[in-house]
Amino acid sequence: MKAGAEMTDTIAAVATPPGEGGIGIVRLSGPGAEEILLRLFCPAGKPGRLESHRLYYGHVKDGAVTVDEGMAVVMRAPRSYTREDVAELQLHGGQAVLQTALRLCLREGARLAEPGEFTRRAFENGRIDLAQAEAVMALISARSEQARQAAVRQLEGGASAFIREAADELYRIQAAVAACIDYPEEVSEEEALADVQPRLAALSQHLEEAADEKAARILQNGLQVALCGRPNVGKSSLLNAVLREDRAIVTPVAGTTRDIVTGETILGGCLVRLTDTAGVRDTEDTVERLGVERAKKAMREADLLLLVLDASQQLTEEDRLLLEECAGQDAVILLNKGDLPQTVFAEDVSGYGLRVMNISASRPETLAPLRALLAEKARCADSLALTQPRHVEAARRAAAHLRSAAEAMNTAVDLCSVDLLAAQSALAEITGDAVEERLLDRVFEEFCVGK
Ligand SMILES: Nc1nc2c(ncn2[C@@H]2O[C@H](COP(=O)(O)OP(=O)(O)OP(=O)(O)O)[C@@H](O)[C@H]2O)c(=O)[nH]1
Ligand SMILES: [Mg+2]
Known part of the structure; x- marks a missing residue:
């Protein structure tokens, strides 16, 4: 203190x-x-x-x-x-x-x-x-229904129960190792290895599955979605339509958006952060070029890319380059301007292995499937045992120690003890069963006064 x-x-x-x-x-x-x-x-x-x-x-x-x-x-x-x-x-x-x-x-x-x-x-x-104490703050700062539900589960002891079960299994493993070291005539090294190594592997996998960094981040900060495409295809119009507000400037001039424009919305109880970007093209204009660089950065950082194409116009070289960039990533192709006579069809872009949706930013009723998809992608907490970044980090550390304990056992059984202890103390950090004052100071510093 x-x-x-x-x-x-x-x-x-x-x-x-x-x-x-x-x-x-x-x-x-x-x-x-x-x-x-x-x-x-x-x-x-x-x-x-x-x-x-x-x-x-x-x-x-x-x-x-x-x-x-x-x-x-x-x-x-x-x-x-x-x-x-x-x-x-x-x-x-x-x-x-x-x-x-x-x-x-x-x-x-x-x-x-x-x-x-x-x-x-x-x-x-x-x-x-400690995990429940942090849940109080998570509950206060929850911005979506999904985040609120996860915080309540943690407050009711969900994360703590998960960690204590893992810690109990680890104690049982430590006991088995100790038996082999202390009574070598009763338990042979081979028996101990055959029993303990698969259990260590299972436990570290169990912890790693629960410590999903990406899902925990999406829960806290929302799903990061970047709208990308060449100029004038309707990215800013789409941003405004999904947010249902007049956020970004829309004009018929190609190269309207120069900087990053972001907005948040709740879809199906989950937080979604949309980023509108400058239309990607080769340009001599200094400001626009900087905008394109920012667009590329936003594309790299996004959890999901929405590649917007103008379905009323022939595909251009820029469209094809972007399609290639998006292929292999978590991306969806949006054929926009579906209210106009169509030139590009889903079949024309089916070779990139991406999902294709026909929409029109100027007809909000066509956006329902896109909204449903975003909500589905942003939903991540249903089966997540650990949702706080601090818990995820500690659980991953515990899992890494368990893996190296299993490895060390190949040389000699007693070599795993140090790693098992380190794993046990990483788990204890989550629930606060044995933690240093400094860690407590850091956790509670995040709180507001009066809570
Ligand atoms: N008919 C029709 N026009 C659209 C649709 N979506 C956008 N537009 C028009 O297309 C033009 C460009 O729209 P923006 O939303 O500014 O396009 P952008 O992709 O953000 O363009 P940059 O910022 O220049 O990259 C505007 O005149 C819009 O009104 C649509 O679904 N149907
Ligand atoms: Mg724009």
Whole structure:
């Protein structure tokens, strides 16, 4: 824990976001929570000691001066978010009101909470493990229904259960190795190898399958889709049509889009980030050339490419070059301007092994299959056990140690022990079962104050 932060003191923070709102909450946690609350909050009817988990109407007072009227609740340990005594004030949600109430809490003996400190206390007091604590932040920052569902699964212990099962199997493997080393007359090296090596392989594969970096990134940041094509085929029109907003400039002039234009939308509960790019062609124009370079970079970074072709015009050399570039990648060919007399048909581009869709950016009803495809590609969390980049990284590290343990056993059985220990501690980092303070500091730094 950081210098100055003591779990025995009482912390306070505004728990609701800055700005104006109907209600704002000031939160206290620690042994002095109730006492501090009662020094500034006067419940109507003077009930004496407050009942736990009951809401009281009253006034916040600075001496004789009223600061605001509102409600207060005390939640005594251990039945609270932090498992400590918690008190909350629900006041009018203006900054002056909330900051004044917070200042009074600090004057009466509370300390300003650090980011994530309430959740850190819930973790330190054993109410939740580290993966669940991170799920709280993932839930707060979830931007799509898919991300929300994944965060709730993690909060309910999904990721933790997966990791603990893996850790249990690893303990059993470690026990088998120890038996062979300690009692060589009872368990031979051959027996140990035949038993343990396949189990190590299975466990590392199991972890690797759950640690899908790409899927975890798509879940957090959305599916990255790049619209590409030669100038004037209708990329910007398509961006606007899918986003249902007038985001990019559209004109009949080839070379309209010079820079990258991005927009986000939710499709089927999943986040999709669309990038419109400059039409790709050879050009002498300096600005347009830079735009084309950016377009190529966006194409390299995308999870999915949408190659837009103008179906009302003959294919050009630029179209063919782009088709070749997209072949072999995750790409879809969109034959746009289907409302005009058609010159290019699906058969003409079937040789590239890519899916082809007939659309018209100016007829939104033709885009339903494309929307469905994007939603399907962006859906990635259904079977994903691990969704946080930190967990994915640690699980991959554990898997790598298991593979090198299996390898080391070929030389001598006892050589695998170091790798098995390293794998075990990588798994423990995920749930926070045995972690260093520095790691905890890094995890909770990401939080907002008041959570
Ligand atoms: N008839 C018809 N016209 C379209 C369609 N989609 C785009 N257009 C027209 O095609 C022209 C070019 O559209 P843009 O969306 O600017 O094309 P772009 O690919 O972004 O062009 P650059 O930015 O120059 O690369 C505009 O006049 C659009 O109105 C379509 O489905 N049908
Ligand atoms: Mg454009």
